[in-house]
Amino acid sequence: MFFVLSKVVGFFIHPSNLIAVICAVGVVLLLTQWRRAGTRVLAAGVVLLLIAGYSPLGSVMLLTLSERFQPWQYAGKAPDGIIVLGGALDSDVSAARNSVELDSSAERVVAALELARDYPRARIVYSGGSGNLLGDSVPEAPMAAELFERFGIAKDRLLLERRSRTTAENARFTRELVSPKPGELWLLVTSAFHMPRSIEVFRAAGVDVVAYPVDWRTRGWSDAAQPFNRLSSGLARMDVAAHEWAGLLAYWVHHRGEKVVPTP
Structure with missing residues (x-):
């Protein structure tokens, strides 16, 4: 409801x-x-x-x-896990066309692929169900898994969370899926404008994450006068x-x- x-x-x-x-x-x-x-x-x-x-x-x-959270910089500790929030794929079009179709937040997937390459020991969680109110519900996570596998990411590194419909559910279901341990470094990959809300709900869910913002949409504060x-x-x-x-x-x-x- x-x-x-x-x-x-x-x-x-x-x-x-x-x-x-x-x-x-x-x-x-x-x-x-x-x-x-x-x-x-x-x-x-x-x-x-x-x-x-x-x-x-x-x-x-x-x-x-x-501009609230700045780009992540490696500080000597490799991430133990990478959490990617859904919204990078158009699951409805992908299902209809039988092809993985990216949308305007595709940078989330691109960044995750780069991180997976740079940190081969890190686990990768893709959290994305379907936020559709009307029509058939097509979860995004399985389609993302197909894309990751195309780029050579081993299946045993991928954890799929396909039930979430909101950011709060992203956090809650991800916590249940991975149960992060104290001292582990988990990067949260999502759009820069979505990062404050995502950090807030993940903290409240008990998941200590470090921001990895992408998909900036603006050039910086110069756009405030444009x-x-x-x-x-x-x-x-x-x-x-x-x-x-x-x-x-x-x-x-x-x-x-x-x-x-x-x-x-």
């Missing part, structure tokens, strides 16, 4: 969806006796659309998260940023944390 509720609320959290709803309400009001109110609502929707689509607000929101030249690009970045911030705020409220964004 909670998963369904989170998906429904998540629909309206995305600015592109919320703005569309506002504009639709404005159009409906224009067809009624409340035409003046409809004009105002529709105008507000258009203004919000222009701000979200062309201003660098989405970049600022994303940078605040993605407007977008396409409406769709700005909206896409706003959607990603709003989703992450909403997740952090919800987790902070639910668990009464001290900080909304965790410290490195």
Whole structure:
């Protein structure tokens, strides 16, 4: 039930969806006796659309998260394990095409392959089920395993967690799967903007991980002053940023944390 509720609320959290709803309400009001109110609502929707689509607000929101954890540097101790969070593969298209298809977060898999090559003793956990609310549920982890094996990663190094639908479930099910021991070094590979929320839930689940951020999406703080030249690009970045911030705020409220964004 909670998963369904989170998906429904998540629909309206995305600015592109919320703005569309506002504009639709404005159009409906224009067809009624409340035409003046409809004009105002529709105008507000258009203004919000222009701000979200062309201003660098989405970049600022994303940078605040993605710059929190810096790239990992080898400090003399090789990792004992590498945890890769799902989201790098399009499981629905992969299943339909009978081919492993990567999506916009493909850097997660690329980084994991590089780490697996550089640290051949490290175990690799791919945590990814299906977050689909509608349609058939196709878990991502088995498809990732197929890709790893194509690149020569031995099966006995791979641990697949295929039940998770959320980041919190990524953490809980991964802990049950690997039971990390004190003193072990486990790297957590996920998108830089997703790292603060991931670190927070893994810590709460009792899994001590070290951030290995990838998939930065921005060039750095210079993007905070750079407007977008396409409406769709700005909206896409706003959607990603709003989703992450909403997740952090919800987790902070639910668990009464001290900080909304965790410290490195």
